[in-house]
Amino acid sequence: MPQGKLCNKKPITTEDELHELLADKSGKRYYEEMQSLDVDASEIEALFRKSFKSRLKSWLEICTHCALCAESCFFYLANHKDPKQVPSYKIQSTLGELVRRKGRVDNTFMRMTMDTAWSKCTCCNRCALYCPFGIDMGVMFSYLRGICFSQGFVPWELKIGSGMHRIYRAQMDITTEDWVDTCQWMVEENEEEWPGLEIPVDKENADIIYTVNARDPSTTRKIWPMQPFCFMWPEKTGRFPVWDGKKQVWPCSPGTGKEAGCRLKPFTKV
Ligand code: SF4
Numbered sequence: 022m023p024q025g026k027l028c029n030k031k032p033i034t035t036e037d038e039l040h041e042l043l044a045d046k047s048g049k050r051y052y053e054e055m056q057s058l059d060v061d062a063s064e065i066e067a068l069f070r071k072s073f074k075s076r077l078k079s080w081l082e083i084c085t086h087c088a089l090c091a092e093s094c095f096f097y098l099a100n101h102k103d104p105k106q107v108p109s110y111k112i113q114s115t116l117g118e119l120v121r122r123k124g125r126v127d128n129t130f131m132r133m134t135m136d137t138a139w140s141k142c143t144c145c146n147r148c149a150l151y152c153p154f155g156i157d158m159g160v161m162f163s164y165l166r167g168i169c170f171s172q173g174f175v176p177w178e179l180k181i182g183s184g185m186h187r188i189y190r191a192q193m194d195i196t197t198e199d200w201v202d203t204c205q206w207m208v209e210e211n212e213e214e215w216p217g218l219e220i221p222v223d224k225e226n227a228d229i230i231y232t233v234n235a236r237d238p239s240t241t242r243k244i245w246p247m248q249p250f251c252f253m254w255p256e257k258t259g260r261f262p263v264w265d266g267k268k269q270v271w272p273c274s275p276g277t278g279k280e281a282g283c284r285l286k287p288f289t290k291v
């Protein structure tokens with residue numbers, strides 16, 4: 022049963038394995054290996070027997086294909102109402118097929134399933150609110166992701182991310198000490214240009230809690246401190262338009278467009 026060196030069923034558990042995967046730029050070799058990964062139908066069937074219980078089973082069976090869930094899914098709306106983005110279609114053509122064929126599927130099917138499970142559903146659970154039966158694709162796609170992972174069909178970045186969780190108990194290998202240290206050196210590096218700059222950590226009774234994307238301290242150290250700057254000096258950075266109360270916006274986005282802003286009126290220092 023061919024297993025790739027980088028792309029295989031084994032989860033990442035050591036730093037060496039992790040570094041090897043990280044060295045494979047953009048997952049080039051990883052995805053090449055994925056193309057010849059075998060699918061173990063008996064293993065999938067055994068997994069179904071163990072974990073595919075009545076709730077998921079009945080959800081797959083009772084779906085009437087009424088498409089009432091379609092409008093709930095932003096993938097459907099953002100893709101010009103492509104029928105292939107209707108939540109029920111996405112799950113029936115992947116998990117549904119996998120169950121019906123008892124895991125007897127090929128590599129191409131598994132790659133399509135992986136793509137659908139991670140790139141066409143965020144597991145936001147909105148469709149469940151629209152479905153008269155409460156069928157929840159978010160729950161089903163989470164389950165399907167587990168099946169894909171068990172067969173080695175998982176996006177390169179997520180194999181890395183899950184490995185980091187296993188090894189460091191953190192998504193991006195950033196420890197608390199590293200994080201505090203990063204905040205301090207960012208202040209030192211920028212205080213000449215921004216006198217009085219402060220990046221307070223765990224400050225009590227603050228008006229605003231600011232968190233960064235988990236990958237930012239690791240991959241975009243030069244960029245993320247710009248975001249606290251925006252809170253401290255919005256008049257200089259010009260990044261945050263005044264909240265007009267009409268648009269729901271990403272509260273921490275540093276974007277420059279009208280949609281980016283925050284509820285800072287009057288301006289409150291972090
Ligand atoms: S709304 Fe429910 S029953 Fe209708 S297609 Fe969607 S999942 Fe199936």
Ligand code: SF4
Nearest residue numbers: 094142143145146148
């Ligand atoms: S759970 Fe998935 S399929 Fe359902 S609305 Fe959210 S993104 Fe769309």
